[in-house]
Amino acid sequence: MIGLIVARSKNNVIGKNGQIPWRIKGEQKQFKALTTGNVVVMGRKSYEEIGHPLPNRLNIIVSRTAKFEGENLLTASSVQEAIAMAGDEEARRRAGFVAKGEVNVYISGGYGLYKEALPLVNKMYITEVDTTVEDGDVFFPEFDADEFDVKVGETGGDEIKFTRTIYTRRVQVKKIGDKEVVYRKLTEADLDNFIGIRITQLTEEYTVEGREVPKNVDLVAAHQDFYHRHMADGTFVSWLAFDGDKIIGTSGMSFVEKPPYFTCPTGRIGLLSSMFTNPDYRRMGIAKDLLDHVVDEAKDYGCGAVWITASNMGVKLYTAYGFEHNGNYMAYKL
Numbered sequence: 001m002i003g004l005i006v007a008r009s010k011n012n013v014i015g016k017n018g019q020i021p022w023r024i025k026g027e028q029k030q031f032k033a034l035t036t037g038n039v040v041v042m043g044r045k046s047y048e049e050i051g052h053p054l055p056n057r058l059n060i061i062v063s064r065t066a067k068f069e070g071e072n073l074l075t076a077s078s079v080q081e082a083i084a085m086a087g088d089e090e091a092r093r094r095a096g097f098v099a100k101g102e103v104n105v106y107i108s109g110g111y112g113l114y115k116e117a118l119p120l121v122n123k124m125y126i127t128e129v130d131t132t133v134e135d136g137d138v139f140f141p142e143f144d145a146d147e148f149d150v151k152v153g154e155t156g157g158d159e160i161k162f163t164r165t166i167y168t169r170r171v172q173v174k175k176i177g178d179k180e181v182v183y184r185k186l187t188e189a190d191l192d193n194f195i196g197i198r199i200t201q202l203t204e205e206y207t208v209e210g211r212e213v214p215k216n217v218d219l220v221a222a223h224q225d226f227y228h229r230h231m232a233d234g235t236f237v238s239w240l241a242f243d244g245d246k247i248i249g250t251s252g253m254s255f256v257e258k259p260p261y262f263t264c265p266t267g268r269i270g271l272l273s274s275m276f277t278n279p280d281y282r283r284m285g286i287a288k289d290l291l292d293h294v295v296d297e298a299k300d301y302g303c304g305a306v307w308i309t310a311s312n313m314g315v316k317l318y319t320a321y322g323f324e325h326n327g328n329y330m331a332y333k334l
């Protein structure tokens with residue numbers, strides 16, 4: 001996932017005299033939480049302002065003139081190159097960066113990086129700072145907000161307040177081989193098609209051991225009811241992959257809450273379901289891309305963990321992604 005993180009004032013200022021023009025307790029917390037263990041990409045001036053690589057994450061500095069290399073530190077000559085470098089095993093090894101599972105790339109400014117990254121980002125974490133900055137000299141570039149879904153998150157701050165917002169690109173296109181795969185969220189208009197795919201898949205799994213599907217269970221009506229209710233209250237999201245008009249991959253994430261615990265203080269858990277790729281489109285990375293999308297949704301919802309009961313085929317994908325077996329997981333059938 002390629003993300004962008006920025007804090008901007010009401011008049012769109014992000015910098016003044018080489019610095020961020022406000023100091024607000026807790027404002028940088030999200031930046032640390034998102035980027036730790038992942039990749040942060042920043043412009044040469046922003047890097048020089050900080051003066052050292054940020055710990056516990058890979059820092060890629062974008063510059064056409066300077067070269068910084070070292071522990072957790074690399075240099076690229078463009079944002080595009082930085083994104084490629086973030087996924088390049090050899091470059092990561094050079095910087096001694098060891099990632100646990102899947103990593104995200106976060107573009108963290110300033111202006112030139114944001115400008116180049118805007119068409120490439122899947123997600124933008126924009127902190128709206130409730131202040132007007134006079135004589136700002138670096139601004140966040142203009143973009144078309146209609147291309148994004150916007151979620152308004154928590155507020156915080158002291159004398160100056162801020163509000164977190166998350167912009168998720170509605171339609172994401174990826175070239176895979178000679179195909180253009182389109183990823184987007186499930187809508188009400190897709191439901192009949194989506195439910196059809198799911199019931200076909202459930203039927204295949206159920207009948208594989210010679211069982212016949214029960215005649216008295218109306219799974220279509222049950223699915224319609226489920227999706228209507230849970231899409232409306234935001235406790236179910238799904239991302240789909242398309243080749244033209246055809247759905248070629250599906251995913252789903254439900255959100256549930258348990259009493260909080262230390263590794264999950266929100267108590268929120270994502271339950272993964274509906275992972276399916278059309279057999280003609282397998283081994284192209286589509287399931288992983290879909291997984292990325294719904295895992296991000298779980299992060300944005302504040303989940304501390306994602307659970308799945310994996311099929312044998314799925315175990316490989318989830319293990320490579322960073323899922324771990326829960327040795328004591330048990331189920332009681334009702």
Ligand SMILES: NC(=O)c1ccc[n+]([C@@H]2O[C@H](COP(=O)([O-])OP(=O)(O)OC[C@H]3O[C@@H](n4cnc5c(N)ncnc54)[C@H](OP(=O)(O)O)[C@@H]3O)[C@@H](O)[C@H]2O)c1
Pocket residue numbers: 005006007008013014015016017018019020021042043044045046047049062063064065066077078079108109110111112113116138
């Ligand atoms: N509010 C926020 O969230 C936020 C976030 C980040 C920064 N800031 C603020 O913004 C200001 C710094 O931003 P800035 O825009 O002036 O500087 P910057 O982006 O940090 O650094 C600019 C330098 O980065 C390189 N660069 C930028 N775009 C490039 C591109 N597309 N391809 C290749 N190289 C590129 C160039 O380096 P070379 O000259 O070496 O080629 C350029 O001179 C500071 O005031 C900082 O505090 C605010």
